[in-house]
Amino acid sequence: MAVLNHFSACGWTREQVQNELTGQFPGLAALYGTPANQERLLSTEWAKAQAYASNGTDQNARTRKAGERDVLINNTSLTGLTGGAIKPSSAAIHQLVNDLENILYAVLDHRLQARGREGLSLRLLIRGLLGYMRAKESDIVAVGCRTLAAAMGKHHVTIARLLPVLAKASDGILTKVADARHKAADVYLIQLPEHYQQLARELTWRRGQIHAIRPVFRALGDAAALVYEAIERGRRSPTTAEIVRTTGISRNAITKALADMEALAMIRRDEGRWKTTSANLRDLATRLGVQEDYQAHISRNRRERAAWHAYLDRFLDARMMETDLYDHEREEHWIPPDDAALWLAA
Known part of the structure; x- marks a missing residue:
């Protein structure tokens, strides 16, 4: 609607x-x-x-008051349902995310393994979207690239490049339904395609919660994040060989990730099988200095978003409608320099 x-x-x-x-x-x-x-x-x-x-x-x-000059500014946020469509319940969304996680582990992860380094980022990006979907309890996701970039520890330009690649590679799971407009982000629909529904029902849901990149893995890397997830959410404590098989990551990369995490007491080895410990990942992130980097990333996003919104609001005066702003040739996510910088350059 x-x-x-x-x-x-x-x-x-x-x-x-x-x-x-x-x-x-x-x-x-x-x-x-x-x-x-x-x-x-x-x-x-x-x-x-x-x-x-x-x-x-x-x-x-x-x-409107008589004789008053004004401008109609459209509300660019998602419009509430008016009864023509049925909004999924909270329980239905959580069940959908659980089913999608089954397809992610059984099918999508294996397809993305062949994409090398880009595949690692795509696998973590779909995890971030599913986590956001669960948190918002909605199958319609309208989240900006900067928000996703902060969740993944990457640059927002990288996220903007990866999103259409992921939509194409997801085999109908992720579908773009509306382009970014003014202050609103792109809108995506996350769904379970019909050809995956039977498989999703046959598989058992996994324990725990899916994550994108928790701050500590900004220091340890994407491979370590997927290795930790394989241990944390595995149906049983895995061996090193089982982690190599389930993650599709090279044995050398996994051996290094396991050694790094074991040195930080994040995991331990018990009779050849890896298990997580009770280590606090937030405290570890602070010890490694990446918690400050994460907070700085969020603060930088807020400043850039405020600058972009202020730039857009300069055009919303009584002489111009918001609909007059759109220009196919203009990059809408460029953050313009401030006026002082332009004056100095001149």
Whole structure:
């Protein structure tokens, strides 16, 4: 409904929306699940979207004072459901994440292993998205690249490059349904494709919680994060050979990661099998100096986001509508230099 409300407010017709379901908006079609649901729901939901857009326009007109110059600023956050679609319950979202984790471990991890170093980042990125999905209890994820970058200890430009690669490689699990607009991030749908549903039900859910990169692994590396996860969430305590087989990481890299974590008392070896200890990972991150780096990363994101929002707000005056800002040729995520720097350069 949020997407349909947006199209209705922009003056689209139902025919235009329907034509693009098989064109540039396959993610919107995926929200309906099946063609039968799409045929049954689209006309009803489009009527509700038109009513919503009409009510919003009338309300704005009534609240304007006579003779006052103003500008209508669209709310770019996700629109709440108006009854045309069913929002999954909290329990349904947690079950969906558990099923998706089964597919991640059984299928997707093995496919991404062949991509080498990039594959490590993609595997951790999908883990970060699933963790965010569980925390927000929603299958619609609208999270900025800087937020994901802080969760993974990487640059936001790297995340922006990896997201479309992951969407393509996820085999229908991750689908982009809306582009970033003004202050809003790209919107993704995370779902369990029909061809994976039977497999997900047959596998047993794993204990523990899925993570992207916890701060301590900013120092230890991506390989160590996946090795620790294999020990932490394994159905039984694994041997080194089993970790090599399940993670798909080279034995040399795993041997180094195990040695580094054992030296920090994060793991211990018991009769040839690896187990986690009660070590506090946050305290270890502080000891290694990466907790400060993590907090600095978050602070830097806030400053850059504030600068970007301030740059956008400069254009929202009485002479210009927000819809006039969009330019296909402009990179919307560039952070402009401050005016003082421009003056000095001149």
